[in-house]
Amino acid sequence: MTAPGTIYGLGLGPGDPDLMTVKADRLLRGARHVAFFRKAGRKGQARQIVNGMIPETAVEFPMEYPVTTEIPLTDPRYNEILSGFYADCTAHLRSLAEKGEDVVVLCEGDPFFYGSFMHLYTRLNGNVPVDVVPAITGMSAAWTATGAPITWGDDVLSTVMGTLPEDEMVAHMTRSDALIVMKIGRNIDKVRGALRKAGKYDRAWLVEFAAMPGQTVQKLSEAEGKVTPYFSIIVVHGQGRRP
Structure with missing residues (x-):
C-alpha cells in the first residue's frame, strides 16, 4: 500500500513574503500540489502573496468560494452552500493524500485564526495526515x-x-x-x-x-x-x- 501524503495548512503570515517562516518557505518551494482559496474571477490574496515562489511544475488547485456577501450570514442557505463547498474541497485533497501526494494549502495569516483552512482541517484530521504550520497573524x-x-x-x-x-x-x-x-x-x-x-x-x-x-x-x-x-x-x- 502507498503511504498517505500529508496535507499542510501553510500559514503565510500577514502579506509580506519576508515574514513567512523558514518551514513555510521550504514546504512551498518543494510543493507538488498547491491549493488556495479565492473569490471567483480573482487570483486570490494567498496566491498573490507567494507569486514567484511556487515551483513551475506544481499543480495548482484554486478553491473558489460559492457565495458572496450578497447572501446574509443568517440565511440558512449560507451554511448549507459553504458546507457543501468545504466537503467537495476536502474530498479532492483527501484523494490526493490517499494516493501518496503531499498538498500545500495556502493560508493567509495563521491557519488556526479565523481562516477557511479550519473547515478543511476538521474534515481531514483523523482521515489523512495533516500538519499545520503556524504564522504571524494579520x-x-x-x-x-x-x-x-x-x-x-x-x-x-x-x-x-x-x-x-x-x-x-x-x-x-x-x-x-x-x-x-x-x-x-x-x-x-x-x-x-x-x-x-x-x-x-x-x-x-x-x-x-x-x-x-x-x-x-x-x-x-x-x-x-x-x-x-x-x-x-x-x-x-x-x-x-x-x-
Missing part, C-alpha cells in the same frame, strides 16, 4: 504598523468581530484594555458606534493592508466616511502597568 502586523505596543503589564486584549450586534461589541470593548476589531467592511458605522459607547473611539487606529503593498495607518477619527477595504483592522492600545 493583527500582529497591524499593531506593529502603529508603532506602539498593543499591551502592557496586566492589560487584557480582546479580538472583536465587527459582525457582532452592536451591544455585544460594546460589552466586549468595555471589559477589555486593548482591542483588535476585525471583519469591519460594511460594519464600519456599527463599529464606530460601539467604540464611542465604550469610550475608546478617540484611541482607535485604522490599519489597512497591514504588511502588504498599500499599507496605511491613521487614527480612526480621521477616516470619517471612508470605505474600508476587506483587509482592515482597528487597533486600540492598552495603557496598562509598566515600570
Whole structure:
C-alpha cells in the first residue's frame, strides 16, 4: 500500500513574503500540489502573496468560494452552500493524500485564526495526515504598523468581530484594555458606534493592508466616511502597568 501524503495548512503570515517562516518557505518551494482559496474571477490574496515562489511544475488547485456577501450570514442557505463547498474541497485533497501526494494549502495569516483552512482541517484530521504550520497573524502586523505596543503589564486584549450586534461589541470593548476589531467592511458605522459607547473611539487606529503593498495607518477619527477595504483592522492600545 502507498503511504498517505500529508496535507499542510501553510500559514503565510500577514502579506509580506519576508515574514513567512523558514518551514513555510521550504514546504512551498518543494510543493507538488498547491491549493488556495479565492473569490471567483480573482487570483486570490494567498496566491498573490507567494507569486514567484511556487515551483513551475506544481499543480495548482484554486478553491473558489460559492457565495458572496450578497447572501446574509443568517440565511440558512449560507451554511448549507459553504458546507457543501468545504466537503467537495476536502474530498479532492483527501484523494490526493490517499494516493501518496503531499498538498500545500495556502493560508493567509495563521491557519488556526479565523481562516477557511479550519473547515478543511476538521474534515481531514483523523482521515489523512495533516500538519499545520503556524504564522504571524494579520493583527500582529497591524499593531506593529502603529508603532506602539498593543499591551502592557496586566492589560487584557480582546479580538472583536465587527459582525457582532452592536451591544455585544460594546460589552466586549468595555471589559477589555486593548482591542483588535476585525471583519469591519460594511460594519464600519456599527463599529464606530460601539467604540464611542465604550469610550475608546478617540484611541482607535485604522490599519489597512497591514504588511502588504498599500499599507496605511491613521487614527480612526480621521477616516470619517471612508470605505474600508476587506483587509482592515482597528487597533486600540492598552495603557496598562509598566515600570
